[in-house]
Amino acid sequence: IDHISPDYGRYIMASPFVILATSGPEGLDCSPRGDPAGFVRIHDPKTLMIPDRRGNNRIDSLRNIVHDPRVALLFLIPGSGTTMRVNGSASLSTNPDFCASFAIDGKAPKCVIIIQVDRAYTQCKKALVRSKLWDTGVADRTLPSIGTMMQNLDAGFDGKAYDAEYPDRMSKTIY
Numbered sequence: 001i002d003h004i005s006p007d008y009g010r011y012i013m014a015s016p017f018v019i020l021a022t023s024g025p026e027g028l029d030c031s032p033r034g035d036p037a038g039f040v041r042i043h044d045p046k047t048l049m050i051p052d053r054r055g056n057n058r059i060d061s062l063r064n065i066v067h068d069p070r071v072a073l074l075f076l077i078p079g080s081g082t083t084m085r086v087n088g089s090a091s092l093s094t095n096p097d098f099c100a101s102f103a104i105d106g107k108a109p110k111c112v113i114i115i116q117v118d119r120a121y122t123q124c125k126k127a128l129v130r131s132k133l134w135d136t137g138v139a140d141r142t143l144p145s146i147g148t149m150m151q152n153l154d155a156g157f158d159g160k161a162y163d164a165e166y167p168d169r170m171s172k173t174i175y
Helices: 006-014 060-067 096-101 126-131 146-153 159-173
Strands: 017-024 027-034 041-044 047-052 070-076 083-093 111-123
Touching: 006 041, 006 083, 006 111, 017 060, 027 060, 047 083, 060 083, 060 111, 070 111, 096 111, 146 159
Parallel strands: none
Antiparallel strands: 017 027, 017 070, 041 047, 047 111, 070 083, 083 111
């Protein structure tokens, strides 16, 4: 459909996680976005609003939106096999009222991504069932840490220190 129906809206409002896909001059970007459920705001049936939170200090998605407003969203809810997909066009707003309305712990995002909905639809559960995405099993401890991966790319990078400092850094910079 070409809008967010009440049922689709319930799903979006229950989702704590969305993947944002964009396209720009340097290629494609797919970026995870997450906050407490309801963080993607339904402004009206044709408009969604997503806060742009601090991340890894890359602005690929934002840069792409400036060059090519087409976006795709994939909403996930842990434990649910159903996904919600939304395609549309995006713009960026630094409207202080919009930004302030998304503040958490007194910290507002620098901008809000405004999405005009062109298409919205559900996706069947088969891929998530086949992948057993929500089954516990593969734990982070079985995979290299970000510090290890960065050190393997750059021998001068102290991966152990990065990993050890990460919990404190996360608590100070999550919002």
